[in-house]
Amino acid sequence: MNPGGTPRAHIDTAWLLGLVRNQTDRRLRLVACALCRAIWDELSARAREAVAFAEDLADGGGTDAARQHHFGHLRAEGGSNALRRELWLPACTVVEAGRSAAEFAIGSGVAPEVEIAVIYDIFAAAFRPVALAPEWRTGTVTALARQIYESRDFSAMPILADALQDAGCDSTDILHHCRDASQPHARGCWLVDAVLGHT
Known part of the structure; x- marks a missing residue:
């Protein structure tokens, strides 16, 4: 990307x-x-x-x-x-x-x-804009994203990927961003922001 x-x-x-x-x-x-x-x-x-x-x-x-x-x-x-x-x-x-x-x-x-x-x-x-389908933002996905954001603990990103996949997410870009061990994350991470509706 x-x-x-x-x-x-x-x-x-x-x-x-x-x-x-x-x-x-x-x-x-x-x-x-x-x-x-x-x-x-x-x-x-x-x-x-x-x-x-x-x-x-x-x-x-x-x-x-x-x-x-x-x-x-x-x-x-x-x-x-x-x-x-x-x-x-x-x-x-x-x-x-x-x-x-x-x-x-x-x-x-x-x-x-x-x-x-x-x-x-x-x-x-x-x-490279990535669409986050509304139906992927389940209660579980949103709660995980909020916990990650507020705690600044991004070790749960792979768990967020699992939750998104369970919700029907099939975006390679989204799932890879969560699971790529070489990618550090920070508050403001585009994916966590997208789930939480931050701009």
Whole structure:
């Protein structure tokens, strides 16, 4: 499902992000959040709190006061105006608008193959639209997707594939996306979003 069938290894992430720059600010902010989670072990407790806040911000939660609160703590932790990468990236997810946050995050030091995987997970359906039939969104499918989304535990994606298949889903793209062990997932995953009706 890469644009034009281009192998992922030959895709420039800035170019790829440019293709989806007109997507919602929510999804673009979630790209930045997912890249923060890719370096989660490098993040301080304050930075992790900021990323979790930014994810809530993407879904309409949080306030400007809370945003400034998180940014202020990151600035204080950095000890200077030049925030270290592991603080600067979470700071961008909190302070910048979704599009700007994603643009700042790309090229920030996260491995390019991780950047590509994140963009693919969140935006694959924008490159090659996949129809999710209404009858596939059963109570079981929806409950599983909501649990995955809220817990950020994507280990249940193969179970979601089974539930979709039980509901009659015969889409190779959908089932493969759930079961492909090489594909990491993030909050904003196009398939989980499609089941839950997120945009």
